[in-house]
Amino acid sequence: MTTPHLDLPIDETSRARLATDGLTLRIVDTSSPDDFRTWSDAVDRGFLGSSSPAEQTEQRRARVQDDRLVGVYDTTAAQPEQPVATTHCWPADLSLPGGRTRTAWAISGVTVSQTHRRRGIARAMIEAELRTAVALGLPVAMLTVSESTIYPRFGFSPAAFARDLTISTRRVRWTGAETSGRVHHVTPEQLRHVGHAIADRTFRATPGDVATPDASHLWLRRIGLGVGDDESAKKLRLVRFDDQHGAPQGFAAFHLEEDAADVTDHTLVVDTMVAATPEAYAALWRFVLETDLVSTVKAHLRPVDEPLRWMIDDFRAVHVDERDHLWLRILDVPAALTARSYSVADHIVLRVDDPLGHADGTFGVTTDESGGCTVAPNGDVPDATMTVNALGSLLLGGVPARTLVATGAVTGDAERLDRLFHSPVEPFLSTWF
Ligand SMILES: CC(=O)SCCNC(=O)CCNC(=O)[C@H](O)C(C)(C)COP(=O)(O)OP(=O)(O)OC[C@H]1O[C@@H](n2cnc3c(N)ncnc32)[C@H](O)[C@@H]1OP(=O)(O)O
Numbered sequence: 001m002t003t004p005h006l007d008l009p010i011d012e013t014s015r016a017r018l019a020t021d022g023l024t025l026r027i028v029d030t031s032s033p034d035d036f037r038t039w040s041d042a043v044d045r046g047f048l049g050s051s052s053p054a055e056q057t058e059q060r061r062a063r064v065q066d067d068r069l070v071g072v073y074d075t076t077a078a079q080p081e082q083p084v085a086t087t088h089c090w091p092a093d094l095s096l097p098g099g100r101t102r103t104a105w106a107i108s109g110v111t112v113s114q115t116h117r118r119r120g121i122a123r124a125m126i127e128a129e130l131r132t133a134v135a136l137g138l139p140v141a142m143l144t145v146s147e148s149t150i151y152p153r154f155g156f157s158p159a160a161f162a163r164d165l166t167i168s169t170r171r172v173r174w175t176g177a178e179t180s181g182r183v184h185h186v187t188p189e190q191l192r193h194v195g196h197a198i199a200d201r202t203f204r205a206t207p208g209d210v211a212t213p214d215a216s217h218l219w220l221r222r223i224g225l226g227v228g229d230d231e232s233a234k235k236l237r238l239v240r241f242d243d244q245h246g247a248p249q250g251f252a253a254f255h256l257e258e259d260a261a262d263v264t265d266h267t268l269v270v271d272t273m274v275a276a277t278p279e280a281y282a283a284l285w286r287f288v289l290e291t292d293l294v295s296t297v298k299a300h301l302r303p304v305d306e307p308l309r310w311m312i313d314d315f316r317a318v319h320v321d322e323r324d325h326l327w328l329r330i331l332d333v334p335a336a337l338t339a340r341s342y343s344v345a346d347h348i349v350l351r352v353d354d355p356l357g358h359a360d361g362t363f364g365v366t367t368d369e370s371g372g373c374t375v376a377p378n379g380d381v382p383d384a385t386m387t388v389n390a391l392g393s394l395l396l397g398g399v400p401a402r403t404l405v406a407t408g409a410v411t412g413d414a415e416r417l418d419r420l421f422h423s424p425v426e427p428f429l430s431t432w433f
Pocket residue numbers: 046047107108109110111112113116117118119120121122123124143144145146147149150153
């Protein structure tokens with residue numbers, strides 16, 4: 001495996017900027033247990049968690065060996081070995097419309113200690129990560145956010161959304177398709193590779209998803225094998241759906257919460273459900289909805305185009321809570337736009353405004369009948385003008401151009417832009433990172 005992202009030196013602009021405040025920006029040495037532990041403790045503290053036991057921290061260290069961890073250090077602090085700010089980044093494949101993928105820069109673990117907030121440290125780190133992604137030739141940076149107010153100023157914008165569902169199961173009767181396969185209870189180890197292969201199929205079929213290798217923390221925690229997840233893993237139940245030929249086509253991970261006053265009022269919480277076929281989808285949903293002693297099913301992180309409500313007899317038995325989920329930041333317009341495929345042939349001149357400069361310019365975008373696209377700098381009068389944020393929201397086809405025109409982030413022919421950026425599959429990111 002080549003690791004240019006590990007070999008690339010720390011961003012010099014932000015290093016120099018933070019040095020003027022007596023702070024040191026540097027890459028964390030993940031081969032050093034101590035360097036990793038202090039960084040990991042700072043992340044836990046930044047997200048208001050508690051420090052992990054040493055053994056768990058060591059297990060976690062093994063899982064981030066290929067990631068780029070950065071810390072900001074203050075030698076004048078009472079604990080100078082502990083970073084006052086952190087980031088955690090890695091290159092990850094992002095799925096795009098047309099079944100294509102492109103490596104993007106995943107940014108996570110952004111924390112600044114309460115003692116050092118609101119003096120520009122996060123700005124220095126995030127701008128450093130954007131320049132790092134550019135230096136690595138990655139056209140897009142991506143993240144999921146703790147607060148939706150932080151990242152627009154850096155050019156990020158929501159590109160895929162997610163829903164939490166709450167379903168009153170006593171109100172619903174299954175009206176969806178009958179299925180002919182079987183649901184099996186399985187162990188995490190039984191799902192480790194088989195489940196990953198199913199998730200990989202849905203990853204390729206769904207724009208906006210991020211690849212999680214089968215040894216990665218992001219994958220393992222979905223099936224109860226995350227470091228430090230022992231208590232929640234004990235409660236986790238895993239089921240796999242096999243079709244009538246015995247081929248695994250889907251799986252779900254869920255847990256049950258008891259109502260002490262009434263044993264018939266359990267809540268079943270679906271932590272993960274992945275279905276590679278419509279039959280697996282129907283079978284897994286029916287399985288959880290018809291669980292005895294359960295009156296409520298909650299499901300986290302579900303796609304916005306979930307067909308479930310059309311498979312039960314009471315549309316209003318499903319309460320939907322929707323929020324932004326995947327945020328994108330375009331860094332290289334030609335590389336980002338040519339990474340996906342298109343449904344219509346067109347030639348359009350786009351003006352992109354990027355205060356940080358990475359994506360700024362005017363581009364001729366030509367799409368053809370086969371879904372291909374070429375993009376080149378162009379001096380013509382633009383047909384459409386947009387912020388770099390708006391282009392990030394359009395890339396996966398998950399945000400209508402007419403919405404962005406209404407906000408003023410885009411000017412131009414909304415219908416034409418919608419035809420161009422439309423994705424036949426609604427974008428969806430199946431994990432947090
Ligand atoms: C991808 C992820 O990891 S998401 C997780 C983000 N981290 C967290 O939520 C953990 C708790 N919060 C923190 O650690 C810090 O408060 C951070 C990282 C959000 C901000 O760190 P700071 O160093 O204080 O931010 P910094 O001083 O660089 O501020 C940069 C800009 O963001 C703004 N900003 C900072 N925090 C917030 C916030 N919570 N909400 C809205 N705006 C914010 C600042 O006003 C500033 O704006 P400006 O430069 O346009 O005037």
